[in-house]
Amino acid sequence: MQTKALRVAAYFLIGHYVMVTGLGLLGKGTPDFIRIAITLGLLIGSVGALFRPRKLGWLMVVAYAWYVLHPFILGTWAVWVAPNLSSAAKIASSIVLVLINSPLVVALVLVFKPASFASFKNPVPGDVVREASTSQS
Numbered sequence: 019m020q021t022k023a024l025r026v027a028a029y030f031l032i033g034h035y036v037m038v039t040g041l042g043l044l045g046k047g048t049p050d051f052i053r054i055a056i057t058l059g060l061l062i063g064s065v066g067a068l069f070r071p072r073k074l075g076w077l078m079v080v081a082y083a084w085y086v087l088h089p090f091i092l093g094t095w096a097v098w099v100a101p102n103l104s105s106a107a108k109i110a111s112s113i114v115l116v117l118i119n120s121p122l123v124v125a126l127v128l129v130f131k132p133a134s135f136a137s138f139k140n141p142v143p144g145d146v147v148r149e150a151s152t153s154q155s
Contacts, residue, residue, distance in 0.1 A: 023128045023129075023131060023133070023134040024068040024069070024071060024128070024129065024134050024137060025068065025069060026128055027068055027079075027124075027125040027126075027128035027129045027134075028064070028065045028068035028069060028125075030121040030122070030124050030125035030128070031061060031064055031065060031068070031079070031082065031121070031122065031125045032061070032065065033121045034086070034119070034121040034122045034125065035057065035058070035061045035086075037118065037121065038057075038086060038118065038119075039054055039057070041118065042054065056085065057082070057085060057086060060078065060081055060082040060085055060086075061082055063078040063081075063082075064078040064079045064081075064082045066078075067079065067138075068129070071137040071138050072138070073138060073139065074138065075138050076129060076130075076135065076138050079125070079126070079129050083122055083126055086119075086122065087119065087122070090115055090118075090119060093115075094111070094112060094115055097111050097112070098112075
């Protein structure tokens with residue numbers, strides 16, 4: 019049951035990546051393909067850690083969240099300190115950013131629930147432990 023929440027979190031991460039990448043490709047200017055590729059690599063590592071919990075696998079999820087949210091946080095800060103924007107525009111842009119990143123927030127909540135977070139310390143017997151013992155033989 020603990021790993022079910024982690025799998026749901028993985029699907030939320032995938033949905034977040036698709037949504038953010040789609041918006042990035044539809045935006046003005048040339049998309050940053052290097053950033054998209056790095057984010058995809060972090061997503062693959064995060065989803066792998068969520069489907070087969072292993073010790074310190076949650077660090078991949080945190081790395082993905084940090085790498086994806088960093089430009090959004092900087093952009094939100096720039097919007098809030100801009101003197102020429104109205105308060106309504108600042109609030110509206112912040113609401114849009116919260117809606118875009120809500121799947122990521124839901125995934126982080128699911129990953130760091132005490133019951134599912136315990137899966138990273140004690141992997142499901144038979145998933146990781148059995149594979150490691152059979153690969154050494």
